Amino acid sequence: MALTQVRCPDCNGLNVVKYGKQPNGEQRYSCQDPRCERTIFLLNYRNQPTVASPSARTRIIELALDGADAMEISETLGLPEEEVIRVFQQLSRLTAPPVGVRSRNRRAATKIAAG
Template identity: 35%
Template structure:
C-alpha cells in the first residue's frame, strides 16, 4: 500500500481529508488547518483556469503589460476567466494612479494633441494613382 502525503496548496499544511467528488468524478480534498478555515481543492483541475498556478500567471502577465486576449491565448483559457481573476485582485491598480501617488502633482505637465484625418481625402489620393 502506497501512502501519498498531500499538502494544501494555500497553507502547505498536511491535515487533509477527502471531501467528496466533483461532477467530473475527481476527488475533492479539504484542508483542516486553522489557517485555511476548511478550504477545498482538487489535485488536477479539469479546466486549467481554476488552478492556483494559472491564476498567479494571469496576475503576473497583467503586471508585465500583457492584454486580456494575449493572456487568454497564451494560457489556453477563456478571456472571461482572465477578466474575473483580474477583478478579484485588490493589489492591481491603474498605472496612472501609482504614478500620481509617487510623483509631485504640481510638476506634471500634460500636452494634449488632437489629430483629425480626412478619410475621404486619403481614399481619393490612393485612387488617383
C-alpha cells in the first residue's frame, strides 16, 4: 500500500488531518497550521459547471424550445440535471400563463378583478 503525503493547497504544509467525507464519498481534509487561512479542502477539487453563466441559461432555453427534456439537456451540456430543472423553475416563475388559461382559484381571481 502506497501512502501519499497530503499537503495544504494554500500553505503547502504537511500538518493535515482527515476531516470527514463529501456526500459523494470524496475525502475532506483540514489544515492544522494556525497561520494558514484555509481550514477545509478536497485533495482533488474539481469545479462543477454551473448555470450561473448567461450563455448556459440561453443554451438550456434553446434546447428546451427544441423539445429536449431536462435529462437530455444535462447530458448535452454536462450540467447536473438538478441545475437544469432549477432553471426551468426560475423561468416558470417569470413567465405569465398562456392567454385563456383560467386561474386555479376562481374566487381569488374574482376578488382581484372586482377589487
